[in-house]
Amino acid sequence: MRGEPLDAEMIVSATEEVLRRHGPEKTTVLDVARLLGVSHGSVYRHFPSKAALREAVIRRWLDRVRDDFAAAVQDSGPTPPDRLRGLLTTMFAAKWAKAKEDPELFATFRVLAAEHSSVSSAHVAFLLAQIRAIVADGMASGDFARGEPEVIARAVFDATSRFHDPMHAAEWSSPEAQAKAEGVISLILDGIRAR
Amino acid sequence: MRGEPLDAEMIVSATEEVLRRHGPEKTTVLDVARLLGVSHGSVYRHFPSKAALREAVIRRWLDRVRDDFAAAVQDSGPTPPDRLRGLLTTMFAAKWAKAKEDPELFATFRVLAAEHSSVSSAHVAFLLAQIRAIVADGMASGDFARGEPEVIARAVFDATSRFHDPMHAAEWSSPEAQAKAEGVISLILDGIRAR
Numbered sequence: 001m002r003g004e005p006l007d008a009e010m011i012v013s014a015t016e017e018v019l020r021r022h023g024p025e026k027t028t029v030l031d032v033a034r035l036l037g038v039s040h041g042s043v044y045r046h047f048p049s050k051a052a053l054r055e056a057v058i059r060r061w062l063d064r065v066r067d068d069f070a071a072a073v074q075d076s077g078p079t080p081p082d083r084l085r086g087l088l089t090t091m092f093a094a095k096w097a098k099a100k101e102d103p104e105l106f107a108t109f110r111v112l113a114a115e116h117s118s119v120s121s122a123h124v125a126f127l128l129a130q131i132r133a134i135v136a137d138g139m140a141s142g143d144f145a146r147g148e149p150e151v152i153a154r155a156v157f158d159a160t161s162r163f164h165d166p167m168h169a170a171e172w173s174s175p176e177a178q179a180k181a182e183g184v185i186s187l188i189l190d191g192i193r194a195r
Numbered sequence: 196m197r198g199e200p201l202d203a204e205m206i207v208s209a210t211e212e213v214l215r216r217h218g219p220e221k222t223t224v225l226d227v228a229r230l231l232g233v234s235h236g237s238v239y240r241h242f243p244s245k246a247a248l249r250e251a252v253i254r255r256w257l258d259r260v261r262d263d264f265a266a267a268v269q270d271s272g273p274t275p276p277d278r279l280r281g282l283l284t285t286m287f288a289a290k291w292a293k294a295k296e297d298p299e300l301f302a303t304f305r306v307l308a309a310e311h312s313s314v315s316s317a318h319v320a321f322l323l324a325q326i327r328a329i330v331a332d333g334m335a336s337g338d339f340a341r342g343e344p345e346v347i348a349r350a351v352f353d354a355t356s357r358f359h360d361p362m363h364a365a366e367w368s369s370p371e372a373q374a375k376a377e378g379v380i381s382l383i384l385d386g387i388r389a390r
Contacts, residue, residue: 183350191386
């Protein structure tokens with residue numbers, strides 16, 4: 001047992017480390033306990049099941065993606081079209097960077113996220129809300145054509161799936177990925193502009 | 196040996212049948228020969244390798260997708276915007292139908308198409324050429340804003356990946372798929388309209 005008291009955050013970090021080394025199939029609560037130098041009972045006091053522990057790991061990881069994302073979105077420009085372009089560019093860049101920096105962990109999280117669809121749905125809902133807010137602002141300012149912000153936001157999200165859906169991660173390192181993303185963003189911005 | 200002389204078409208049909216039953220890993224040239232009641236040497240006289248045989252199967256399958264597609268596109272309307280909407284709707288419907296009617300064969304072809312990327316690239320090039328032709332017509336008629344048809348066609352293709360890329364096949368049976376596709380098509384049509 002280490003000197004510092006064991007908290008949930010430490011357990012989540014250790015689990016992330018074990019997942020990175022062994023992948024989702026082979027990772028056990030015992031491995032996590034071993035890495036922390038504690039008994040597996042100590043881990044279970046914080047997380048009632050392996051599923052709960054995995055879910056906490058994904059949730060923290062998605063929170064990090066979201067924070068990177070929110071930080072980068074701040075300075076994307078003053079008008080709604082600039083902000084939407086900035087938001088989409090940043091969203092793709094954040095995902096592409098995660099997939100590139102740590103491909104094994106990214107693949108692991110894809111699998112886990114598919115198992116815990118409520119966590120993934122919350123992440124999608126967060127992204128949709130970001131898009132919707134800018135779309136609504138742009139309609140209010142007269143930059144974007146009038147419409148239902150919810151419906152338009154969903155279409156923007158779906159039209160950019162190729163650049164943010166983890167299923168397409170293998171394509172993101174292609175030299176053409178950036179140009180393709182810019183082509184689609186321009187098409188979308190033209191699509192929602194007021195006329 | 197059957198009564199009719201063995202031709203390449205018969206071998207391709209038999210291979211498709213064996214692939215449907217056993218999947219791409221377990222399918223052998225011997226299985227194909229057995230189904231046809233011929234020696235495996237007879238198969239090799241038409242196809243020098245298992246890879247060549249598989250490639251012929253995918254090529255024929257994609258040709259069929261393409262023919263269904265071309266037939267359905269004919270009557271989609273007189274103006275370039277109607278024609279583009281018709282083309283995209285038909286393209287999605289053709290893929291969704293294939294994925295639904297025969298999910299195992301569709302999954303198999305996904306794997307094979309990934310191995311034979313030149314065949315897949317030719318198919319993508321065909322789809323892109325169809326989109327590009329309508330985009331160019333629409334620019335000429337003044338319905339679409341001026342631009343580079345090649346670039347716009349690529350953006351249209353990429354923005355609709357969610358509805359035609361086999362990677363997303365599992366989502367196509369969702370009750371929301373049709374509404375999502377329509378949302379993206381409308382966004383695209385607004386994006387390329389002349390202003």
